Amino acid sequence: MKKLLLGLCLALSGIQISFAQSPADQEIIKLSKDKWQWMANKNVGTLDSLFHENSMFVHMGGSWGKQRELGVIKSGGIWYKKADIHEVSVNIIDNTAILLNRIDLLAVVGGNEVTNPFIVTEVYVKQKGTWKLGSLSFTKLLTPGN
Template sequence: MKTTILGILFLFLSSSLAFSQDESTKQEIIELAKTKWQWMADKEADKLAELFDDKSVFVHMGGAWGKEREVNIIRSGGIWYKKADIHEVSVEIIDNTAILLNRITLVAEVGGNEVVNPFMVTEVYVKKDGVWKMGSLSFTKLNTPGGQ
C-alpha cells in the first residue's frame, strides 16, 4: 500500500515538474519571438543572423528562401518589418522543437511602400547545444474581416 501511494505521489510530482518546465520553455519561446520582432523592426541583421539556423527557411507572400537572403533583405531594407501587433500567441513543444503561432497585424515597408497585413505567422525553433535557433518563419495572410 505504501509503495502504491509513494508511486502515485512520485508520478504526480514528476508530471507537475514536467508541466512547469514545459510552461517555462513556452514562455522562453514567446519572449524570444517578441525579441525577434523588435530586432526585425530595428533592422538588427547581425542579431537575426545569429538567431537563424544556417539551414533555416523563410516563406513570404512573394516567395521562399534561406537564411542568407532573408538577412540581406533585412539589412538592405528591402523589407522593413516596422511593427508587429501581436493579437494571439500559442506554443507547442515537441522534444527539442518549439512551434509558435502568432496572429499579427504587420506594418512593413516593402520596396519603399508601407503595407499593413493580417498574418498567421508560424515560427519553428530547434534547441541545438542548449540554444534556441530559428528553423523556419512562414507568413500566411489572413482573409478575415478587418484582419483580426
C-alpha cells in the same frame, strides 16, 4: 449544493492551470517577441545568431534561406516596422518548438508602407541549449481579426 459549488470551483481552477505556460513556452514567446523588435531595428547581427544556418523563410512573394532573409532585412527590401501581436500559442515537441502568432504587420515593402494580417508560424530547434529559428512562414489572413 456546497459540494457542487466546490467541485465547479476546483474544475475551473484546473482549467486555469491547464492554460498556464511552461518556462520553455515563456522563453520561446519572449524570443519571438524579441525577434520582431530585432527585425524592426534591422539588427542583422543578432538575427544572424538566431537564424539556423539551414533556416527557411516563406513570404507572400516567395521563399528563401537565411542569407537572403538577412540581406532583405539589411537592405530594407522588407522593413518589418511593427508587429502587433494579438494571439500566441506554443507547442513543444522534444527539442522543437512551434509558435503561432496572429499579427497585424506594419511593413515597408518596395518603398510602400503596408499593413497585413498574418498567422505567422515559427519553428525553433534547440541545439546545445540554445533555440535557433529554423523556419518563419507568413500566411495572410483574408480579413483582419480572423
